[in-house]
Amino acid sequence: MPVWPDSIVRATLGGIxxxxxxxxxxxAQTETPPAATTSPAPTPTAPVTTPTTPAEAVPLAEGEETxxxxxxxxxxxxxxxxxxxxxxxxxKAEIAEMEGxxxxxNAALIAAGQRVKLAEIEVADVEERLSNLIVEELEVRGRLDxxxxxxxxVLAALERISLNPPPALIVDPSDALGSARGAMLIAxxxxxxxxxxxxxxxxxxxxxGIKEQALAEEQTLKANYAVLEEEQLRIATLIAARKHGxxxxxxxxxxxxxxxxxxxxxASTLRELIDALSARANQTQTGTxxxxxxxxxxxxxxxxxxxxxARTEPAVPFPLAKGYLAQPSNGVTVxxxxxxxxxxxxxxxxxxxxxxxxxxxAPADGWVLYKxxxxxxxxxxxxxxxxxxxxLLAGLETISVGIGQFVLLxxxxxxxxxxxxxxxxxxxxxxxxxxxxxxLRQNNEPIDPESWWAQNEQQTG
Numbered sequence: 001m002p003v004w005p006d007s008i009v010r011a012t013l014g015g016i017x018x019x020x021x022x023x024x025x026x027x028a029q030t031e032t033p034p035a036a037t038t039s040p041a042p043t044p045t046a047p048v049t050t051p052t053t054p055a056e057a058v059p060l061a062e063g064e065e066t067x068x069x070x071x072x073x074x075x076x077x078x079x080x081x082x083x084x085x086x087x088x089x090x091x092k093a094e095i096a097e098m099e100g101x102x103x104x105x106n107a108a109l110i111a112a113g114q115r116v117k118l119a120e121i122e123v124a125d126v127e128e129r130l131s132n133l134i135v136e137e138l139e140v141r142g143r144l145d146x147x148x149x150x151x152x153x154v155l156a157a158l159e160r161i162s163l164n165p166p167p168a169l170i171v172d173p174s175d176a177l178g179s180a181r182g183a184m185l186i187a188x189x190x191x192x193x194x195x196x197x198x199x200x201x202x203x204x205x206x207x208x209g210i211k212e213q214a215l216a217e218e219q220t221l222k223a224n225y226a227v228l229e230e231e232q233l234r235i236a237t238l239i240a241a242r243k244h245g246x247x248x249x250x251x252x253x254x255x256x257x258x259x260x261x262x263x264x265x266x267a268s269t270l271r272e273l274i275d276a277l278s279a280r281a282n283q284t285q286t287g288t289x290x291x292x293x294x295x296x297x298x299x300x301x302x303x304x305x306x307x308x309x310a311r312t313e314p315a316v317p318f319p320l321a322k323g324y325l326a327q328p329s330n331g332v333t334v335x336x337x338x339x340x341x342x343x344x345x346x347x348x349x350x351x352x353x354x355x356x357x358x359x360x361x362a363p364a365d366g367w368v369l370y371k372x373x374x375x376x377x378x379x380x381x382x383x384x385x386x387x388x389x390x391x392l393l394a395g396l397e398t399i400s401v402g403i404g405q406f407v408l409l410x411x412x413x414x415x416x417x418x419x420x421x422x423x424x425x426x427x428x429x430x431x432x433x434x435x436x437x438x439x440l441r442q443n444n445e446p447i448d449p450e451s452w453w454a455q456n457e458q459q460t461g
Contacts, residue, residue, distance in 0.1 A: 088233065095237045105242045107309035110410040112231045112238065116359045119227040120330045124355060126221045130214065137210050140203050235412050239400050256404040260370045270374075274382060274390055274444050277369040281384050294319055312406055314365035318389045325363045325452045326410050328393055329354045329436050337448040348446035349392070349439035356418040356434060362407040363391055363438070363453075371399045377437070381413055392439040395420065 098104045259280060267273035294317050297305075302324060305315035314321075331354035341347040366383035369390070374380050377394040381401070385391055397417030401407055416434035440449040 087230070091230065091234055092237060095234070095241055098238075099241060102242065103310035105238055106408055106411070109235060109238050109242075109412060110309065110408060112234045113359060113361045113410055113412040116228060116231045116235075116412070117330055117361070119224045119231070120355060120358060123221065123224045123228070124330065126217050126224065130217050130221075133210050133214050133217070137207065140206050140210070144200065144203050235400075239412075257402065260403045261372070264370060264372070264374055270377075270392065270439075271444055273370065273374065274392075274441065277382060278384065278388075278390060278444065281367065281369055306409060309408065311365070311408065314386050315409070318364065318385045318387045321364055321385075321409075322452050324409075324454050325449075326361055327453055328352075328363045328413075328438060329358050329360045329416065331355070331358065331436065334435070337446070337450065349437055350449060352436045352438065353433045354416050354436055356416070357397075358416045358434065358436075360393060360396055360413050360416060360436065362409055362411045362413055363393075365409050366391065366407060368401050368403050368405045368407060371401060371403055379414070383407070388443045390441045390444070392437075392441070394437040394439075395435050397434070 095105075095108070098108065260277060263276040263280070264273055267276055297316060297320055302316055302320060305311075306324065308315065329352060331352035333350055334353050335341060335347050335351035337347060337350055339347050362383065364383065364385045366385035368381065369384045370380070370382040372379065374394075379396040379399055380392060380394040381396065381399060383391040383393075393413070395416065396414045399414035401411075401413050407413065416436060418434065419432060420435045438449060440447050440452060
């Protein structure tokens with residue numbers, strides 16, 4: 001029976017060690033994806049929310065000072081972005097070309113808001129895929145680490161055999177049994193060692209595949225962060241340009257804002273606040289009066305009405321908008337209407353956990369009845385959407401619209417912060433992530449908003 005030469009044992013040993021040398025951390029050696037550390041989500045667009053009073057609501061001298069402040073705020077936004085100077089200048093020139101054209105500005109704002117929502121969805125998907133890749137890497141590396149000890153023991157035995165090999169049959173026939181046993185031992189071990197080497201090689205290839213996938217996902221993540229940055233600047237510039245172009249109705253808007261703030265200070269509950277704001281709005285806005293005889297409109301007609309960016313009142317009576325409203329923000333619904341609110345009561349709306357600094361858009365056409373801090377709800381927005389319906393959004397960090405302003409479905413209203421703001425919108429998800437609270441009311445009675453959301457929101461852009 002043949003005896004395994006010492007050269008074969010050493011060759012096998014060397015091959016395995018060479019393969020094991022490549023079992024190094026792969027994802028850990030790559031550049032950390034932006035979602036993890038180095039590429040934070042776009043800086044909150046706080047500059048967009050100042051001033052809190054509409055620019056047209058102050059005297060001319062203060063208006064000029066506000067304009068200068070807006071310009072300084074935009075420069076601050078630009079400085080925080082990674083966009084090239086050429087791209088920033090091109091974007092500003094594109095928006096400047098729309099000066100005075102409210103319809104184009106509205107359309108551009110809604111389209112920018114839609115692009116942000118899509119980019120946020122893609123960012124969340126990429127971050128989830130990267131998390132899965134990290135888990136896969138840990139599993140593969142765990143198998144490789146376990147194989148190291150097993151292979152080390154086998155190689156140690158082979159090394160001992162190679163240093164003290166059994167005698168050759170031709171030299172010492174009296175030891176034939178020992179030689180045969182040694183040969184049989186090696187014959188049994190080497191195939192197992194070869195199988196283990198194949199397994200290690202397959203795991204190494206899997207690790208290389210994970211690394212390649214991680215690099216591709218990193219590029220996708222960077223591309224989406226670039227979109228978010230560009231649209232952040234576009235929205236901020238559009239809002240500033242539109243405020244600058246609004247006609248001089250400052251006295252009226254200033255009175256509305258002062259009255260709303262006064263009502264908020266005197267109201268002890270949301271019901272009281274909405275009642276007071278709605279009563280005041282009904283005195284001045286005919287668009288909010290009830291319309292018992294609603295027109296019959298086809299889905300095509302409703303889509304066409306929402307596509308008109310020049311509208312200055314709701315595209316359709318609010319009851320006809322059921323099934324067409326835009327989700328205010330991307331996220332995961334953690335508390336549904338009618339569920340326990342975590343404080344011993346029943347939720348009168350929906351709570352959505354969003355990503356940090358997520359964009360919030362108008363779920364429907366309507367007038368801003370109130371915006372600002374209220375009780376422990378954080379920053380809130382109350383929209384009068386007509387026919388006795390109101391919409392409440394609470395938990396925002398920044399707001400970019402003014403009281404009395406008419407907003408279009410899908411138009412950016414503000415941004416979330418980096419954590420939950422306001423105790424009353426805190427959920428069992430904790431405070432680590434921001435939570436947006438949404439209420440829909442009919443005649444100041446909360447109703448379930450779930451069936452009002454559009455299944456396909458492409459019509460919002």
